[in-house]
Amino acid sequence: MKLLRVGAKGAEKPAILDADGTYRDLSGVVGDIAGTALTPEGLANIRAADIAMLPKLDGNSRIGPCVGNVGKFICVGLNYADHAAESGMAVPTEPVLFMKATSAIVGPNDDVIIPKNAIKPDWEVELGIIIGKEARYVDEANALDHVAGYCVVNDVSERHFQTERSGQWVKGKSADTFGPIGPWMVTADEITDPQNLSMFLEVDGHRYQNGSTKTMVFGVRHLVHYISQFMSLQPGDIITTGTPPGVGMGIKPEPVWLKPGNVMHLGIEGLGEQRQMTKAYSA
Template sequence: MKLLRIGAKGAEKPAILAEDGSIRDLTGIVDDIGGTALSDQGLAKIRATDLNSLPKLDADQRIAPCVANVGKFICIGLNYADHAAETGADIPKEPILFMKATSAIIGPNDDVIIPKNSIKPDWEVELGVIIGTEARYVEEANALDHVAGYCVVNDLSERHFQTERGGQWVKGKSADTFGPIGPWLVTRDEVADPQDLGMWLDVDGHRYQDGSTRTMVFGVAHLVSYVSQFMSLQPGDIITTGTPPGVGMGIKPNPVWLKPGNVMRLGIAGLGEQQQNVKAWSA
């Protein structure tokens, strides 16, 4: 299933993309795309619904973030061997964990705002893993049982804030609008192998990133298990799993940074596409 949320901010409705391409309203079937709706039981309830009986929603409405009320936005750093190489970093011996503020989350096609005092804003197409049932100290062999599905994430970054102003990476990752997610939550039964998904990102029509989840250092099952050793994972939590090469900071000899007027397009095979206009911050 491809689950989404549609409507203006604060007025989003839970929805599903039907096989005929129409968007059907799940209001009354689930409260929202989040929480218990992401459990196996919640997803089974949606799956058992006759979609033809549900009202259609206007496909021209805003596509909202595909998950509501995200509790934790957990990021994995340097998780692609080829991306680590382009940044000059060693391949991590264990996953690098950091957090992204949930206030960064926006819809997949909402505007991205370059924050005040930004010098080096950058892009990162990533596979997002959406937790469906609580995971605590889970084994890798069972880890994917706790996954509701997957989505596209643009893990935007301000590299000057991230690497040159001391402390942890979180302040370079958490600006408002720096976390587009969606367009859909694609349930795990539709993703045969999360370690074999092509992914790409363009800026103004130029392809900068063209990679695959095959080059992840630590795969999805390992990451879910690993994170669960340090904190419980709750329904609606998102783990964004790292990016392939081609980020702006890795371009030699002159890095490329986002600027107002740029248009980003990005996608992952089977998970849909995003497009964001880049705008300047204003008071």
């Protein structure tokens, strides 16, 4: 299933994409694409609905973030060896974890606002894991049982804030609009192998990132297992799993940074595409 949320910001309706690409309103089936709706029981309830009988929604409506009320937005850094190399950093021996503020989350095609005092705004196409079943100290062999589905994430970053302003990376990752997710959550049963998905990102039509999840240092199964050793994972939590090479800071001979008026276009095989315009912050 492809589950999404459609409508104005703060008033999104839960929806499902039918076989013809039509948005069908799930409001009579589930309150939101969030929390308990993402559990195995919640997804079974959605599967049991007669999709063809659900009301149609306007196909031109705004698509919101594919998951509502996200509890934790967990990020994995340097999880592609070639991205670590372009960043001038060693490949980690254990996953590098940091958090992204949930207030950064926006829809897949919403504008990305470059924050005040930004110097080095950058892009990162990433595979997002959406948790559907509580995970606490799970074995790696059973880790995928806790995954509800997957989505596209643009882990927008401000590198000056991230690496030159001291402290943790979170300050360079958490500006409002720095977390586009969607367009939809694709349930795990539709993704045969999350470690074999092609991915890309373009800025103004120029392709900078062209990679595959097969080159992850730590795969989906290991990440869910590993993170659950340090914190419980709850339905609706999102893990974004790192980016392949081609980010702006890695461009030679000079880095390329986002500026107002750029258009980012990105996608992952089987998970859909996003398109955002960058705009300057305005009070």
